[in-house]
Amino acid sequence: MSKPSLFVPLGVFALLAMLLAAGFGLDDPHHLPSALIGKPMPEFELVDVLNPDRVIRKEDLLGHVSLINVWATWCPNCVVEHPQFLEISRQGSIRVIGVNYHDDIEKAQQWLQKYENPYWVSVADTEGTLGIDLGVYGAPETFVMDAKGYIRYRHVGPVTRNVWLDTLLPVVDAVKREQVEQTAARG
């Protein structure tokens, strides 16, 4: 055997090790990368959970940096993240919009009464159509939308205090700063 070929098994091992390291280093496979980042919030026409006579459209949400939180009464993690949304909402620095996903309006109303309502408005996505347009495949999920209605970030799973402080708040601050700069540049 010629000498270089002695290193073939070592090379194969190294390649395999790198492949496995890369494979195991990937994020949780349940967290799909969002296809929607940087794209406009989808159009919709859904009723307000707390006032089913009122129709809410995408246009009603523009003009403010907002968190879009997909929630449901059947979703246990939505109860887990609920206090954090109450706190965010009380601080008042950002609007929290609820998308009540695949739910019953009455149950949703009771839920909001029982746990207190952190949402500026919650729209009733009873059939999950807005969910599909958002690329949602479960609840809870939370999106950061800028004032012009572009989706800037997506978080899958509950928004705990750590997620808010370490992940979402920096995104929100960056988006706000960017918008202040844009206004200044225009003025």
Place this chain on the structure above:
Amino acid sequence: MLNRPFKSVAIICLLWSVSGAGFGAIDAYEFSDPQTQERYRILVDELRCPQCLNTNLAGSDSMIAKDLRREIHRLVQAGTSDAEVRQFMYERYGDFILYRPRVNKNTLLLWFGPLLLLALGLWLLHRFIFSKSKESGVDLSVEDQHRLHELLDDTENR
């Protein structure tokens, strides 16, 4: 004759394979014509359920899979082409939903990695064979060659 345990396993496998055929039918959608129904069947078969990692839309009972089947039914009934339905899903759920991912910079390795490995294997094989044939052509001195011929003749004559 098959022995009893083997037979029961075979029957279970057979039943299992038959039950799979019913998956797509659980929603009981109505179609305007058989072609549309066939398109629907193929689409829910080849698109992947976003929630369940390794099941297609047809095989999953999850809420999102039901929603997406309903959406595909609506789209095919409205005359949307297969490519447009795939694009609709791709825009919302990205590469993950396609069992046959598109060629882009993220999927290059996935598509061409096996070819690369094949090329590498062929190259190694080529080198291996080549080095073998070289080894057999060992340089022998005239005397040694002479001895070798004698030895070979010797054995052949025996």
